[in-house]
Amino acid sequence: MFKDTPVVREQIKKCVRCGKCRSVCPIFNEYRTENYSPRGQVFMVQMLRDGVLSVSNKVAAKLGDCLMCESCSSICPSAIPVPELVAEARAFITEQRPSTSKKLIFEKLWTSPGLLRNSVAAAGLADSLGLRSLARSLGLTSILPGDLPRAEKILGKIPRRSARSQLAAVMPARGTRKTRVAYFLGCGTDLLQPEIALATVEVLTHCGCEVIIPQDIRCCGVPHLANGAKTVAEKLVIHNLNILSKLGVDAIISDCASCTSTLNGHLYRPATVIDKLKNSSNSAPTLAEKTIEAANWLKGKVFDLTVFLVDELGLPTEIGRLMNSVVVTYHDPCHLVKAQKIKNQPRKILQSIPGVDFQEMVGADTCCGGSGTFGLTHYDLSMKILKRKIESIQNSGAEILATSCPSCTTQISYGLREAGLNIKVIHPVQLLQKALIQH
Amino acid sequence: MERSLLVKELENCLGKDKVISDPVDLMYYSYDSSFLARLNRFIPDVVVTPRSTEEVSAVMQIAYANDIPVTPRGAGTGETCGSVAIKGGLVMDLSPWDTIEEIDVANMQVFVRPGVIHAKLNERLAEYGLFFPPDPGSSIMCTIGGMVANNASGLRAVKYGCTEQYVLGLEVVLPNGEVIVTGGIQSRSIKNVSGLNLTKLFVGSEGILGVITKIRLRVWPKPKGRGIVMAVYPSLDDAPASVLEVYQAGILPSGIEILDQSAINAVNMYRPEINLPQGEAILLFEVDGNPSSVEWEGLKIKEIASRRASQVEWATEPKRMADLWEGRSVVATAAARVRPDGSRVFAGEDISVPLAKVAEALRSIRSLGQKHGVKVVNYGHIGDGNVHTAPVIDPEKPDEVEKANRLVDEIHRLAVTLGGSTTGEHGVGAVRAMYAELEHGPAVKVMQAIKKALDPKGIMNPGKVFLPEGE
Ligand SMILES: Cc1cc2nc3c(=O)[nH]c(=O)nc-3n(C[C@H](O)[C@H](O)[C@H](O)COP(=O)(O)OP(=O)(O)OC[C@H]3O[C@@H](n4cnc5c(N)ncnc54)[C@H](O)[C@@H]3O)c2cc1C
Ligand code: SF4
Ligand code: SF4
Numbered sequence: 001m002f003k004d005t006p007v008v009r010e011q012i013k014k015c016v017r018c019g020k021c022r023s024v025c026p027i028f029n030e031y032r033t034e035n036y037s038p039r040g041q042v043f044m045v046q047m048l049r050d051g052v053l054s055v056s057n058k059v060a061a062k063l064g065d066c067l068m069c070e071s072c073s074s075i076c077p078s079a080i081p082v083p084e085l086v087a088e089a090r091a092f093i094t095e096q097r098p099s100t101s102k103k104l105i106f107e108k109l110w111t112s113p114g115l116l117r118n119s120v121a122a123a124g125l126a127d128s129l130g131l132r133s134l135a136r137s138l139g140l141t142s143i144l145p146g147d148l149p150r151a152e153k154i155l156g157k158i159p160r161r162s163a164r165s166q167l168a169a170v171m172p173a174r175g176t177r178k179t180r181v182a183y184f185l186g187c188g189t190d191l192l193q194p195e196i197a198l199a200t201v202e203v204l205t206h207c208g209c210e211v212i213i214p215q216d217i218r219c220c221g222v223p224h225l226a227n228g229a230k231t232v233a234e235k236l237v238i239h240n241l242n243i244l245s246k247l248g249v250d251a252i253i254s255d256c257a258s259c260t261s262t263l264n265g266h267l268y269r270p271a272t273v274i275d276k277l278k279n280s281s282n283s284a285p286t287l288a289e290k291t292i293e294a295a296n297w298l299k300g301k302v303f304d305l306t307v308f309l310v311d312e313l314g315l316p317t318e319i320g321r322l323m324n325s326v327v328v329t330y331h332d333p334c335h336l337v338k339a340q341k342i343k344n345q346p347r348k349i350l351q352s353i354p355g356v357d358f359q360e361m362v363g364a365d366t367c368c369g370g371s372g373t374f375g376l377t378h379y380d381l382s383m384k385i386l387k388r389k390i391e392s393i394q395n396s397g398a399e400i401l402a403t404s405c406p407s408c409t410t411q412i413s414y415g416l417r418e419a420g421l422n423i424k425v426i427h428p429v430q431l432l433q434k435a436l437i438q439h
Numbered sequence: 440m441e442r443s444l445l446v447k448e449l450e451n452c453l454g455k456d457k458v459i460s461d462p463v464d465l466m467y468y469s470y471d472s473s474f475l476a477r478l479n480r481f482i483p484d485v486v487v488t489p490r491s492t493e494e495v496s497a498v499m500q501i502a503y504a505n506d507i508p509v510t511p512r513g514a515g516t517g518e519t520c521g522s523v524a525i526k527g528g529l530v531m532d533l534s535p536w537d538t539i540e541e542i543d544v545a546n547m548q549v550f551v552r553p554g555v556i557h558a559k560l561n562e563r564l565a566e567y568g569l570f571f572p573p574d575p576g577s578s579i580m581c582t583i584g585g586m587v588a589n590n591a592s593g594l595r596a597v598k599y600g601c602t603e604q605y606v607l608g609l610e611v612v613l614p615n616g617e618v619i620v621t622g623g624i625q626s627r628s629i630k631n632v633s634g635l636n637l638t639k640l641f642v643g644s645e646g647i648l649g650v651i652t653k654i655r656l657r658v659w660p661k662p663k664g665r666g667i668v669m670a671v672y673p674s675l676d677d678a679p680a681s682v683l684e685v686y687q688a689g690i691l692p693s694g695i696e697i698l699d700q701s702a703i704n705a706v707n708m709y710r711p712e713i714n715l716p717q718g719e720a721i722l723l724f725e726v727d728g729n730p731s732s733v734e735w736e737g738l739k740i741k742e743i744a745s746r747r748a749s750q751v752e753w754a755t756e757p758k759r760m761a762d763l764w765e766g767r768s769v770v771a772t773a774a775a776r777v778r779p780d781g782s783r784v785f786a787g788e789d790i791s792v793p794l795a796k797v798a799e800a801l802r803s804i805r806s807l808g809q810k811h812g813v814k815v816v817n818y819g820h821i822g823d824g825n826v827h828t829a830p831v832i833d834p835e836k837p838d839e840v841e842k843a844n845r846l847v848d849e850i851h852r853l854a855v856t857l858g859g860s861t862t863g864e865h866g867v868g869a870v871r872a873m874y875a876e877l878e879h880g881p882a883v884k885v886m887q888a889i890k891k892a893l894d895p896k897g898i899m900n901p902g903k904v905f906l907p908e909g910e
Contacts, residue, residue: 010780013782013833013834013835014775014782015782016472016782016783016784016785017470017471017472017476017477018472018516018577018580019472019514019515019516019577019580019581020577020579020580022514022580023556023558023579023580032488032534032535032537033459033467033486033488033532033534033535034467034468034515034532035459035463035464035467035468037467040467043466043467043470044467047466052480053463053466056463058461058463059463062463062464077769077771077772078772078775078782
C-alpha cells in the first residue's frame with residue numbers, strides 16, 4: 001500500500017519545509033510560485049497519503065510536474081528523496097486509475113527488449129512515417145497528447161540498427177586481458193545512440209577489458225518509475241539484479257546515468273524492493289534470498305563508464321592528438337551529478353585528450369528539461385528549461401557538447417537543431433575513441 | 440464579496456496568469472516553515488503575484504474596498520507562520536518579483552524589488568567588491584522583502600547588525616492602496632534624520648502595516664580576509680566568559696557561534712567525518728577584514744580562548760575553514776539525527792537572552808527538555824545572545840506534539856524572565872503574538888494604535904505580531 005511504503009511513511013515528516021529546494025528546482029525556476037516547488041511536491045504526496053485529497057486529474061497533473069532530476073534531494077538538509085516520493089504517488093495514481101495505453105507501453109512493450117527493439121527498428125525503417133506510425137500502432141498517442149510531430153522532432157532520425165544487433169555477446173580484450181566486465185546496454189543507447197555503444201565497447205576492449213553484453217537484460221526501470229508503473233520497475237530491477245550477479249564479471253558498466261543510478265540504488269533503492277520481497281507472502285522465498293544475495297554482490301560493482309575509465313582502469317597514457325582541435329564543453333546529467341555526485345571524471349577524460357580545448361559553461365549542472373519522457377509529455381515547459389541550457393552552451397563557445405546520458409543527448413541535440421546551431425552532441429567516450437584510433 | 444467575483448476582479452486587474460484560484464493550487468500556500476503550519480492548513484481564498492507597484496496598489500484597493508485580509512509573502516521560509524493567511528483572504532506572493540533595479544556603486548547603495556533572493560543579490564554585488572552584510576541561514580532561498588519585513592539577521596549580526604542597519608528607504612503600498620516612499624522620495628543620501636523614522640517602522644513590521652515594494656539598501660565593501668578560531672570548553676560557563684574576554688581585548692569578531700554538547704553529538708552523528716572534539720561547548724569565532732588584521736585578531740583570540748578552553752585551533756586555510764564552519768552550518772539539520780524516527784520542528788527556536796545569561800539559558804532549556812520528555816539540540820549566535828533550540832519529535836504523534844508545545848511555551852517565558860526576548864531574529868508572526876503583552880507591557884497599546892492609524896480596517900496580515908485589542 002502507498003501509505004505503508006517506507007519512504008512515504010518515514011520521509012514526509014522529516015521535511016521541515018525550509019524551502020531550500022526552491023533554489024534549485026528547474027520547474028520552480030520557470031513558474032516561481034509555491035505550487036511548483038519541490039517542497040510542494042512533498043506536501044502534495046502527504047495530502048494524498050492522508051486522504052485530504054483524493055486522486056484527480058489536477059492532483060495527477062501536479063505530481064506530473066517533476067523531472068525526477070534530484071536537484072532538490074541532492075541539496076535537501078533532511079535528505080528527503082523527493083523523486084522517490086513522487087514516484088510512489090504516481091504509482092498510487094496509476095493503481096487508482098489504470099490507463100490501458102500506459103499499461104501497454106510500460107508493462108508490455110518496454111519490458112520486452114525484443115519487442116521494443118523491433119518496434120523502434122520498424123519506426124526507423126519507415127522513416128517518413130517514423131514515430132507516428134509506431135505510436136499509432138502501439139496506442140502511444142494518449143501519452144503524447146497532440147504532440148506527436150513534435151515528439152518526432154525531438155527524437156530526430158531513428159537509427160536503423162540497434163547497437164545490440166551490431167555487437168557480439170562477448171568481445172575479447174585487446175592485448176592482455178586486465179579485467180572482465182559486463183556492459184549494461186540501456187534502451188536509449190541501444191536504440192537511439194548505438195554509436196555510443198560502439199565507442200564504449202571499443203574503448204573498453206582497447207583498455208584491456210573483456211566485454212560481455214548480457215543478452216536477457218531488460219530496461220533499468222526508470223521510465224516505468226517515472227510513469228507510475230512502479231511494480232513493473234520493481235520486477236525489472238529484480239530481473240536485472242539476478243541476471244547481472246550470475247555473470248561472473250568484475251564490474252558492471254553503463255554509459256547511461258539513469259541506468260547506473262537505478263542499478264546502484266540511488267534512484268531506486270534495491271533495499272525497498274528487497275524489503276517488499278521479504279514481506280510478501282506471494283514471492284517464492286528463494287527469489288527473495290537470491291535477490292538479496294544478488295544486490296549484495298552488486299554493491300560497489302556498478303560503475304558509470306567515465307568513473308570506470310578514470311578511477312578503475314586509469315586513462316590510457318598514449319592518447320593521440322585529435323586531427324582538428326575543438327572547443328568542448330560538458331553538460332552534467334542530473335542522474336550523474338546530483339544522484340551520484342559524479343562530476344570530475346567525464347571532465348578528466350575530455351581534458352586528457354590532446355586537441356580538446358575544454359571550456360566550462362555557466363550552469364553546467366542545471367537540468368536540460370529532457371528527463372526521458374518528460375519532454376514529450378510536457379513539451380512547452382521542457383522547452384523553456386532547454387532554452388536556458390542552449391543559451392549557456394552557445395555562450396561557452398563550444399563546437400562540441402559532451403554529456404553522458406542518452407536522454408540529455410536527445411534533448412540537447414534537438415535544442416541545438418532548433419536553434420540552428422552546428423554543435424555536435426557526443427559522449428566523452430566517443431572523443432576518446434577518436435583520439436585512440438588516431439594514435 | 441463572493442470569492443468568484445473577487446477572483447474575476449483580480450483577474451481583470453492583473454491578468455489571469457497572476458491570479459491563483461484553483462483549490463488544489465491554493466493549498467500550497469497553506470504553509471511556511473513554522474511548526475504551527477505543519478499542524479494546520481491555513482488555505483487562502485486566492486493568491487496573487489503582482490510585479491509592479493501599480494499592480495500591488497490596485498490589489499490593495501480591491502482588498503480595502505471589500506474588507507479582505509491580505510498577507511504579503513516572500514519565499515515562505517519564515518518560521519512563524521508570518522506569510523500564511525491564518526484568517527483567510529488573499530496571499531500576495533512577491534517572490535517572483537525579483538528585479539535588482541540599480542546597483543549605485545558610486546553611492547554605495549542598491550535598489551531592489553522585494554522578491555530578490557539574498558544570495559543572488561550578494562552574487563551580483565560581489566562583481567563590484569561589495570556586499571549586503573546580514574546573512575541568514577536561509578540566504579539561498581529567502582527574499583530581501585521577507586528579510587526587511589522580518590528584520591532578519593544571521594551569523595554575522597554580532598559585527599554587522601541586522602537588516603535594519605542597511606535599509607535606507609522603502610517604497611510601501613499602504614492598506615488603502617496609497618503609495619509612499621520613506622527616507623526621502625528623491626534621496627540617495629546615507630545619513631538622513633529628517634522626519635519621523637518611518638523606514639524603521641516598516642522594517643520588522645512583518646507585513647502588518649503595508650506591502651514593501653521597493654527597497655533601498657546600503658551596501659558595504661566586501662572584506663578581503665577571513666579566519667576561524669575553534670575553541671573547545673570542558674565547562675559551558677567558560678564559553679560566554681571567553682566571549683567577554685575577547686570583547687574586552689578590543690576585538691569584534693564577525694561571528695561567534697556556540698554548539699552545546701547536544702549539538703556536538705548531533706553533528707558527529709550526522710557527519711562522523713567532521714569529528715568535533717568532545718566538550719560541554721564549542722565556540723567558533725570568525726574574524727574578517729584585511730588579511731593582516733585578521734591574522735592579528737585570530738591569534739589574539741586563540742591566546743585568549745586558550746586560557747579556558749581545552750583545545751584551540753586557528754585556521755585560515757580555506758578547506759579547513761570550510762570544514763570547521765560546516766560543523767556549525769549542518770547543525771540545524773543534524774539535530775534530527777538524535778532521533779532516527781524524528782524531525783526537528785521550528786518552534787521556540789529563536790530566543791535571545793543577555794550575554795551574561797547564555798549559559799543559564801542553555802542549562803534551563805536542557806532541563807525543560809528533560810521535564811517534558813523532549814529531546815532538544817541547542818546552538819546559536821552566542822555573540823549576541825541568540826539561542827536556537829531544536830526540539831526533535833515525531834511530528835505525526837499527537838502526544839509528542841502536545842509535549843513540544845508545552846516545552847516551547849516555557850522556553851518563550853524563560854527568555855522573558857531572563858531579561859531577553861522571545862525572538863532574536865525570526866520574528867513574531869502568529870506563533871509568538873500571544874507573548875507581546877508579557878514582553879512589551881503597555882507598549883503593545885501603542886503598537887496597536889500605530890497599526891490602527893495605518894490600517895484602520897485591520898486587513899493587513901491579521902493575527903500577527905500582537906493580538907488585536909480586546910483579544
Ligand atoms: C533553514 C532556515 C534558516 C534560517 N535562518 C535564519 C537566520 O539565520 N536569520 C534570520 O533572521 N532568519 C532566518 N530564517 C527565517 C527566515 O528565512 C527569514 O526571516 C527570512 O527573512 C524570511 O524571508 P522570506 O522571503 O521567506 O519571507 P516570508 O517567510 O515569506 O515572510 C516573512 C514575513 O515577512 C512578510 N513579508 C514578506 N515579504 C513582504 C513584503 N514585500 N512586504 C511586506 N511584508 C512582507 C510576511 O508577511 C511575513 O510576515 C531561517 C529560516 C530557515 C527555514
Ligand atoms: S524537501 Fe528538503 S529542502 Fe525542501 S523544504 Fe523539505 S526539508 Fe527543505
Ligand atoms: S526532482 Fe527536480 S523537478 Fe522534481 S521537484 Fe525535485 S528539483 Fe524539482
